[in-house]
Amino acid sequence: NGLNNFVKDLSNKVEVLYFDEFQVTNIVDAMILGKLFKKIFEEKIKVIFSSNIKINDLYKDGLQRDQFIPFIKILEKNSFEKELLIEDDYRLNNNNSLDRFLSPINQSTNFIFNKFFRTITKDKNKTIKILEIKGRKLEIKNFYEGVIKFDFEELCNRNLGSEDFISIANNCDFLLIVELPNFSEDNSNQQQRFITLIDILYEKKIPLMITSNIDLKLINSSKSLVEPFKRTVSRLYELTSMSYN
Numbered sequence: 319n320g321l322n323n324f325v326k327d328l329s330n331k332v333e334v335l336y337f338d339e340f341q342v343t344n345i346v347d348a349m350i351l352g353k354l355f356k357k358i359f360e361e362k363i364k365v366i367f368s369s370n371i372k373i374n375d376l377y378k379d380g381l382q383r384d385q386f387i388p389f390i391k392i393l394e395k396n397s398f399e400k401e402l403l404i405e406d407d408y409r410l411n412n413n414n415s416l417d418r419f420l421s422p423i424n425q426s427t428n429f430i431f432n433k434f435f436r437t438i439t440k441d442k443n444k445t446i447k448i449l450e451i452k453g454r455k456l457e458i459k460n461f462y463e464g465v466i467k468f469d470f471e472e473l474c475n476r477n478l479g480s481e482d483f484i485s486i487a488n489n490c491d492f493l494l495i496v497e498l499p500n501f502s503e504d505n506s507n508q509q510q511r512f513i514t515l516i517d518i519l520y521e522k523k524i525p526l527m528i529t530s531n532i533d534l535k536l537i538n539s540s541k542s543l544v545e546p547f548k549r550t551v552s553r554l555y556e557l558t559s560m561s562y563n
Contacts, residue, residue, distance in 0.1 A: 329361040340369040342377040352389035359396045370545045373399055379542050418527035418558040419534050439465050449485045464491035470498050474511040483515045487522045492562055498530035506540035513550045520553045525560040
């Protein structure tokens with residue numbers, strides 16, 4: 319079938335596959351992975367994973383997780399699990415003179431934000447940008463020739479997904495996000511969207527400015543997203559300190 323042919327073709331091209339920051343977040347992926355990796359291991363393709371999550375905790379508490387257990391058993395049978403202990407996160411060791419994570423939201427931080435916003439959008443025309451995504455239209459109200467400003471609610475409190483965020487990132491040189499909230503069980507869906515957004519922005523190296531009432535070191539997480547959110551926080555340090563020309 320198609321999957322067997324894909325893996326057979328893959329085995330002719332590669333000897334080692336590396337999956338960086340591996341995670342499983344939905345049942346569709348979970349269902350596919352067991353069959354895919356069973357075949358990959360049968361073809362003797364060597365695989366390296368890096369992840370914030372232990373094998374046995376992948377897709378923990380996920381929908382219909384019992385159907386994902388065969389994949390976990392395949393991984394355990396074919397993998398050596400090794401914890402990588404690093405004392406310092408290199409992203410936190412950068413010069414923070416460019417730090418653009420502003421908290422709490424008050425008169426002082428609003429002044430810094432508005433001053434920076436005026437500087438970064440100087441001589442840029444404000445327009446309403448319409449993105450077409452698989453027949454859907456996504457409106458960006460604050461578009462300044464590649465500089466985009468969103469309220470957190472606009473980005474993460476509606477039914478947007480990775481395709482929407484990729485389209486935004488493809489049209490963006492700098493992103494400002496206003497009023498990032500604290501996270502809990504009550505807004506775990508919004509948190510998952512935010513994690514997806516930051517992953518995409520990080521891959522495309524889009525610098526950020528963010529305002530929040532919560533210090534970045536103190537932002538909480540919903541229980542199910544604690545581990546992937548550690549990566550998000552780490553990436554936020556980097557993206558809010560990245561230089562922008």
